[in-house]
Structures are given as structure tokens and as C-alpha cells.
Amino acid sequence: MSATTPRFPNPGSLVPAVNDATKVLYQATGNGSIPRATISLVQLRIGQIFQSEYLTTLQVNILRGIGETEERIGAVADWKDAAVFDDAERAALALAEAVFTESPTGQRVTDEVYAEAAKHYDEEGLVTLATVIGQIGFFVPLAVIGQPIPGTSPSKQWRQ
Amino acid sequence: MSTSPRIENPAQHLPVVGEIAAAVNRVNEEGVLPKELVTLVGLRVGQLVGSSYFTARQLGEAEDTPERLGAVATWRTSPYFTEAERAALALTEAVHTPNPTGERVSDELFDEAAKHFSDKELVVLTGVLGQIGYFIPLALIGSPKVGVSFAEQWQK
Numbered sequence: 001m002s003a004t005t006p007r008f009p010n011p012g013s014l015v016p017a018v019n020d021a022t023k024v025l026y027q028a029t030g031n032g033s034i035p036r037a038t039i040s041l042v043q044l045r046i047g048q049i050f051q052s053e054y055l056t057t058l059q060v061n062i063l064r065g066i067g068e069t070e071e072r073i074g075a076v077a078d079w080k081d082a083a084v085f086d087d088a089e090r091a092a093l094a095l096a097e098a099v100f101t102e103s104p105t106g107q108r109v110t111d112e113v114y115a116e117a118a119k120h121y122d123e124e125g126l127v128t129l130a131t132v133i134g135q136i137g138f139f140v141p142l143a144v145i146g147q148p149i150p151g152t153s154p155s156k157q158w159r160q
Numbered sequence: 161m162s163t164s165p166r167i168e169n170p171a172q173h174l175p176v177v178g179e180i181a182a183a184v185n186r187v188n189e190e191g192v193l194p195k196e197l198v199t200l201v202g203l204r205v206g207q208l209v210g211s212s213y214f215t216a217r218q219l220g221e222a223e224d225t226p227e228r229l230g231a232v233a234t235w236r237t238s239p240y241f242t243e244a245e246r247a248a249l250a251l252t253e254a255v256h257t258p259n260p261t262g263e264r265v266s267d268e269l270f271d272e273a274a275k276h277f278s279d280k281e282l283v284v285l286t287g288v289l290g291q292i293g294y295f296i297p298l299a300l301i302g303s304p305k306v307g308v309s310f311a312e313q314w315q316k
Contacts, residue, residue, distance in 0.1 A: 007270055007274075007282075008279050008282055008283060008286075009279060011283040011286065011287070014279060014280045014283045015187065015192070015280060015283045015284055015287060017183075017186040017187045017189060017287065018187060018283060018287045018290075020183050020186065021180070021183040021184045021186070021187065021287070021290070021291075021294075023183075024176070024179055024180050024183040025180060025183075025184075025294075027176065028174075028176045028177075028180055031174070049258075050255075050264060051259070051263060051264060095301060096297075098300075099209075099296060099297045099300050099301065102258065103210060107210060107300070108209060108210055108300050109300045109301050109303075114166055114301065117301075118166075123167055123168070123173050124173040124174060126167060126173075126301065126302075127167060127170040127173040127174045127177065127298075127302075128173075128174055129297075129301075130167075130170065130297040130298045130301045130302060131174060131176075131177060131180070131297075131298075133296075133297035133301075134180075134293070134294040134295065134296065134297045134298060135294070136293075137290070137292075137293030137294050137295075137296050137297060138184060138290040138291070138293050138294040139290065139293075140255065140290070140293050141255050141286045141287075141289035141290045141293055142286055142287075142290060144254075144255055144263065144264050144265045145251060145255065145265050145270065145282070145286045145289075146283075146286060147265075
């Protein structure tokens with residue numbers, strides 16, 4: 001396994017449409033309907049599910065930057081058993097996990113998981129949450145196929 | 161099991177959704193990858209995440225033979241796909257398949273894909289997977305109607 005060797009050059013230079021999509025996605029989730037911490041907790045969990053060191057490093061740095069405790073950051077991987085998240089955060093994490101977890105005998109996002117989320121978020125919030133998850137959904141293939149170097153600047157993270 | 165929309169028109173709640181959809185839908189606008197290949201990988205992702213919405217959408221827009229489209233679910237044992245298509249399907253499947261003992265996309269898989277695709281083609285393929293990756297949560301959470309037009313799919 002070569003976890004820190006980028007496999008392709010800067011994708012945005014090769015295919016400008018990837019850059020454009022990235023820019024729009026970054027502007028998408030700041031409408032205030034989902035707390036900043038929840039956004040990154042959810043995005044950290046998705047990075048963990050996909051085992052992407054690049055995505056988890058990025059989100060851990062963001063969470064530290066907004067003053068989240070190491071206790072909460074460290075508890076994301078086993079949030080179901082953790083006492084440090086409130087019900088709204090738990091509902092958001094459950095939704096993200098359901099989207100990206102195989103469910104051989106049924107639909108991934110069950111009515112129950114959706115109903116729990118709908119208790120804590122209105123429709124604007126739920127659509128924003130879907131976009132928060134979708135933002136990482138867009139970046140997951142870039143991260144797990146392209147393998148950018150974790151923790152560096154966007155100009156240095158790809159094959160030079 | 162819910163097969164009716166849970167959310168009314170998402171773009172009405174978050175107008176930027178339309179802008180994002182337009183942006184991510186442009187990743188293959190230059191036609192770097194053949195449309196057939198884009199359909200095959202999109203169809204496979206829909207199958208992997210268990211979304212009838214995606215599979216119906218891909219099949220509705222497909223310009224390929226029923227034999228090939230039907231064989232996507234079992235592509236490994238099918239004679240209908242080229243080596244390049246097989247490498248792209250393997251990459252697609254790896255992204256969406258948990259691998260408890262290592263990275264999802266191994267060097268071997270990537271190297272096989274790199275035999276058939278240039279850097280630019282690989283980035284577009286990755287972008288196409290990202291395009292679908294963006295829509296997965298909207299489809300799985302929002303549960304749009306299957307097999308109807310974009311205008312009708314969110315009508316409760």
C-alpha cells in the first residue's frame with residue numbers, strides 16, 4: 001500500500017470542470033441551517049467509512065480549527081456508543097452512515113433513519129445535509145482513486 | 161419501504177443544488193469518455209448503492225444493447241465488455257465496496273486502469289464517479305420517484 005503517493009496530477013488542471021464543481025460545492029453548505037461542527041463531524045465520518053486519510057486529515061484540521069475537543073473528534077468513529085454528541089448530531093451522523101453503508105436486505109436510508117433526522121432538521125436543513133454528504137460524495141472518488149497527499153496545500157497534494 | 165419522495169423539490173429549499181448539479185454534470189462535457197462507458201459505470205453505482213432511481217435513470221438514457229446493460233451487474237463473468245470497460249467497472253466497484261483490510265482502490269486496480277486510460281481520462285472517470293457521488297445522498301435520502309422526468313420526480 002502506498003498511502004501517500006498521489007496517482008494523478010492536479011485534476012483541476014487536467015479537467016477544469018472538476019475545479020468548477022469543487023468551487024460551487026465549497027460555497028454550498030454555509031447557509032446556517034446545519035451547524036459548522038455538524039458539517040465536519042459528518043464529513044469526518046464519511047472519510048473514515050471510505051478509509052481516506054486525506055479526507056479525515058482535512059476534517060480533523062477543520063474541527064480543531066473551530067475549537068472542537070479531541071474527545072469529540074476522537075469519538076466520531078464510534079459515535080453510536082459515545083455520549084458527547086447531541087440528538088441532532090447523532091441523527092446527522094446516522095443519515096451519513098446509512099447513505100454509505102451496504103444494506104443487502106433493504107434500502108440504505110430507511111424510513112426510521114429519515115424520520116429521526118426529520119425531527120431535528122426542517123426540509124431546508126435536510127437538503128443541506130444531503131448536500132453536505134454529497135459534497136464529500138463528489139470528493140470520495142478523487143480521494144480514494146487519486147490519492148492526494150494528506151495535510152498539504154492543494155497545489156502540492158497531487159503528482160508533481 | 162419508501163418509494164415516494166420524502167422531500168419536495170430540493171432546489172426549492174436550497175437553490176444552489178441546481179447550480180451544483182449543473183457544475184458536476186459538466187465533468188465529461190468534452191466527451192473525453194464514451195457515453196456508453198459513462199452509462200455503464202453510472203448503472204453499476206446505482207446497483208451498488210441499491211438505488212432504483214439511478215438504475216432507471218441510466219437505463220432510460222442508455223444507448224447500448226440490452227445484453228450489455230443487463231450484464232453490468234455480473235460484469236466479471238460477462239464476455240460483453242472490453243478490457244478498458246472492465247478496468248473502469250473494477251475501479252467503480254472498488255470505490256463503493258468496503259475493504260476492512262486495506263485501501264479500497266489498490267495500486268493493482270489503479271495500474272490496470274492506467275493501462276487503458278490517460279491521466280485526463282482517469283480524472284474524467286473519477287469526476288464522473290464524483291458526479292454520481294454527489295447525487296447519491298439526494299437520491300437515497302430524498303427518494304425521488306423512479307422513471308419519471310426531472311420535473312416530476314420530486315412531486316409528493
